[in-house]
Amino acid sequence: MDYDVLIIGAGPSGYVAAIRAGQVGLKTAIVEKQYIGGMCLNWGCIPTKAILESAKKFKKLGEIEDFGIDGIDTGKIAFNWDKVKSRSKRITRKLTAGVNFLLKKNGIEMISGTARIGSDRSVWVDDKKISAKHIIIATGSKPKPMGDAFSNAPVVEMENLFEREAFPENIVVTGNHISSVEMAQFFRLIHKNVTLVTNSGYFLDGLDTFLVEYITKKLASDNIELITDAYPEKYADGGLTVGGKKVKCDLIVNCNSRKAIIPESETPLQLTERGFIKTTDNFQTSIDGVYAIGDVAGRSFLAHMASAQGIHVINAIKGIQAHFDYSTYPINMYTTPEIAQIGMTEQKIKEEGYDYKISEFPLSANGKALIENNTEGLIRLLSDKKYGQVLGVQVVAENATDMIAEAGAYLKVEATVYDVAHTIHAHPTVSEIFFEAGFDAMDRAIHK
Numbered sequence: 001m002d003y004d005v006l007i008i009g010a011g012p013s014g015y016v017a018a019i020r021a022g023q024v025g026l027k028t029a030i031v032e033k034q035y036i037g038g039m040c041l042n043w044g045c046i047p048t049k050a051i052l053e054s055a056k057k058f059k060k061l062g063e064i065e066d067f068g069i070d071g072i073d074t075g076k077i078a079f080n081w082d083k084v085k086s087r088s089k090r091i092t093r094k095l096t097a098g099v100n101f102l103l104k105k106n107g108i109e110m111i112s113g114t115a116r117i118g119s120d121r122s123v124w125v126d127d128k129k130i131s132a133k134h135i136i137i138a139t140g141s142k143p144k145p146m147g148d149a150f151s152n153a154p155v156v157e158m159e160n161l162f163e164r165e166a167f168p169e170n171i172v173v174t175g176n177h178i179s180s181v182e183m184a185q186f187f188r189l190i191h192k193n194v195t196l197v198t199n200s201g202y203f204l205d206g207l208d209t210f211l212v213e214y215i216t217k218k219l220a221s222d223n224i225e226l227i228t229d230a231y232p233e234k235y236a237d238g239g240l241t242v243g244g245k246k247v248k249c250d251l252i253v254n255c256n257s258r259k260a261i262i263p264e265s266e267t268p269l270q271l272t273e274r275g276f277i278k279t280t281d282n283f284q285t286s287i288d289g290v291y292a293i294g295d296v297a298g299r300s301f302l303a304h305m306a307s308a309q310g311i312h313v314i315n316a317i318k319g320i321q322a323h324f325d326y327s328t329y330p331i332n333m334y335t336t337p338e339i340a341q342i343g344m345t346e347q348k349i350k351e352e353g354y355d356y357k358i359s360e361f362p363l364s365a366n367g368k369a370l371i372e373n374n375t376e377g378l379i380r381l382l383s384d385k386k387y388g389q390v391l392g393v394q395v396v397a398e399n400a401t402d403m404i405a406e407a408g409a410y411l412k413v414e415a416t417v418y419d420v421a422h423t424i425h426a427h428p429t430v431s432e433i434f435f436e437a438g439f440d441a442m443d444r445a446i447h448k
Helices: 012-023 038-042 045-067 081-105 158-163 178-189 209-221 303-317 346-352 367-372 400-412 417-421 432-441
Strands: 003-008 028-032 109-112 115-117 122-125 128-137 141-143 155-157 170-174 193-197 225-227 232-236 239-242 245-248 251-254 258-260 290-292 331-333 338-343 356-362 378-384 390-397
Touching: 003 012, 003 303, 012 028, 012 038, 012 081, 012 303, 038 045, 038 081, 045 081, 045 178, 081 158, 128 303, 155 158, 158 251, 170 178, 170 245, 178 193, 178 209, 178 331, 193 239, 193 245, 209 225, 209 338, 209 346, 209 390, 225 245, 331 400, 338 400, 346 356, 346 390, 356 432, 378 417, 378 432, 390 400, 390 417, 400 432, 417 432
Parallel strands: 003 028, 003 128, 028 109, 128 290, 155 251, 170 193, 170 251, 193 225
Antiparallel strands: 115 122, 122 128, 141 258, 232 239, 239 245, 331 338, 338 390, 356 378, 378 390
16 A cells, blocks of 8 residues: 555645644645645635635724724725735735645645545546555535526636625625625625525524524624525626516625535445535445545535544544544634534524523623623523533624634533633633623623
8 A cells, every 4th residue: 555544635624634644653645636725725714714804804993983093084994905815815825834834744745636536445646546545535615606597697706706806886695604694794894785695494504593593683784685595596787686586786706505526436435415425423435445524525514623523534543433523513603793603502402302591691791892892792601400511602702703612611521500600711801701601590690
């Protein structure tokens, strides 16, 4: 065998698995045909969050006088897309260079080209045959295309968004998931007219109903039109027809549901009904010795989950058997304000038959949030009444995507509301809302 492990795809699942394999002494190679870092580093997670941050700063400057700062003519402030793109690309280049360095540091051989899975645990890259004891497919996914009916419509794929020189006034974002909401908000923050079209009944599937309702109201308050459970029908004369209604549209941003990027294989891979590679709970495919992780397996579409799956598979190859726990991974939305969830939703808690309690605390009563003028939001702590165990946590706050990690620690150790209440938080900090929610669960809220 040429390698112990051969990985196809260098995104967050593939490159993390490769680094981990190198760390534990496995001879490893990674095949990538285009981007080191995959979608996440090059046109997904990192670049989109970079431009969102610029848009948030743009909005914040409108509040500058509230902080006692004079002399800035807010009427002259403009959003410079060229500079925003340049900043995003600098960040991407730095992180991509870091990944390259870590792959080399851990002895990973990089092979450029398109992989085709052969027989007997082999992979062909162009005309070169490579063999490995274990093959890991980490090829990711892309938004489903709009379809032939929109071949002449002004559609931009997220992969090509950063190639645009400017944006028109009327923008339609299509998609059901987190990225579609983030992009809709981005365009609204830079003063575009935005319509969000969710093309199935699975709008923000997996989020607690409370959060979905919160987001729906937030979109309305931001003057983003939301059209649910509909798919664009046709485009003509600067308008998009959706559900019989014509919407002004100069540009369609495709954030549709994901489609797996499946490598060619001499032995057909078994697929799920949704078209992703079917795997066991340990990510083994229908071909012996071949694994699939990340988006291509369709079990989740989050970069941090993809990375965790990569580490899990390498550990399993080294003989460390463990159950992959889906219950304690966070779901983050980089909106304004940010939204994060971890653990069980209220709907799941009801299904499981728990006698539960919901404890809430608003940011409007938090000192640090008032100082920062970021009072929109709250914490929801869902707990079991019998033992007080924390079952789920939801946070809406300016830095919710960072704050949710504390909740992850509570869930990992099966902490109770008493543990949360008696965890000392520095004052003033926004994270004090955790101990407030903990005390609220015991009917003793301090500042409520």
